[in-house]
Amino acid sequence: MQIYIFLLCLACGVASxxxxxxxxxxxxxxxxxxxxxTKKREIIVTAVCDVIYALVLAxxxxxxxxxxxxxxVRLYMFxxxxxxxxxxxxxxxxxxxxxxxxxxxxxxxxxxxxKARRRRAKNNLAARTKR
Numbered sequence: 439m440q441i442y443i444f445l446l447c448l449a450c451g452v453a454s455x456x457x458x459x460x461x462x463x464x465x466x467x468x469x470x471x472x473x474x475x476t477k478k479r480e481i482i483v484t485a486v487c488d489v490i491y492a493l494v495l496a497x498x499x500x501x502x503x504x505x506x507x508x509x510x511v512r513l514y515m516f517x518x519x520x521x522x523x524x525x526x527x528x529x530x531x532x533x534x535x536x537x538x539x540x541x542x543x544x545x546x547x548x549x550x551x552x553k554a555r556r557r558r559a560k561n562n563l564a565a566r567t568k569r
Contacts, residue, residue, distance in 0.1 A: 444518045445518075446502055447499075447502070447514075447515045447519050448519070448522040448525070449522060450499055450518075450519050450522060451518060451519040451521060451522020451523040451524070451525065451526065452522040452523070452525060452526045452530070454491075454526075455523050455525075455526025455530065455531060456534075457491060457494050457495070458491055459531065459534055459535075459538075461487045461490060461491050462487075463538070465487045499515075
């Protein structure tokens with residue numbers, strides 16, 4: 439039974455890694471671009487995201503405990519959650535970050551292309567009206 443509970447807690451830790459990545463994206467978007475951000479705004483957004491992460495992790499752990507009728511809370515459960523989060527950070531996070539980076543680059547490239555097309559169309563229209 440304890441191996442089963444350990445594996446469930448490990449899965450909770452991995453799920454918390456996904457939640458952390460999602461909140462990281464929100465934090466980067468809310469804090470602004472690195473050249474534009476202010477220190478105070480970044481600190482506030484980071485603190486809020488960290489509190490949300492802790493609440494989500496606690497809610498996930500409690501929901502898992504209730505859903506699977508854990509007998510009581512033991513130290514190995516917390517070790518499993520921490521190990522799952524560490525496992526995510528050291529393995530899956532790298533793949534997720536790579537895919538998010540690729541997606542970001544494609545979106546940024548398409549936005550640049552659209553802006554360039556609009557600029558050319560505007561210049562062509564201005565050139566035609568001068569004639």
